[in-house]
């Protein structure tokens with residue numbers, strides 16, 4: 573019998589974000605393409621072959637933008653949810669982190685930030 577492994581929360585969160593992004597790109601692409609096809613069918617009177625070629629080119633451009641935009645929105649919202657649920661934790665004290673740009677308030681992290689700031693000031697001087 574296979575033993576069930578307990579993955580860290582950050583690994584689970586990262587996998588969920590990648591799966592959500594991978595699903596949202598084709599969904600966004602197909603949605604934008606379907607809307608553009610509907611608009612082309614509704615407002616293009618002639619339905620010429622050149623109109624279809626023009627529609628396909630514009631559909632590819634806007635479909636990619638739509639897919640990437642939907643993926644960015646969903647991944648960003650999912651990332652905020654993961655931080656709120658405590659999936660990402662400090663590697664030193666184990667406290668739940670508040671955000672990607674908000675470091676933990678424990679002593680070890682403060683010490684690292686202080687050492688990094690002093691190193692940066694030495695390189696400038």
Ligand SMILES: [Zn+2]
Nearest residue numbers: 662665676678
């Ligand atoms: Zn900490």
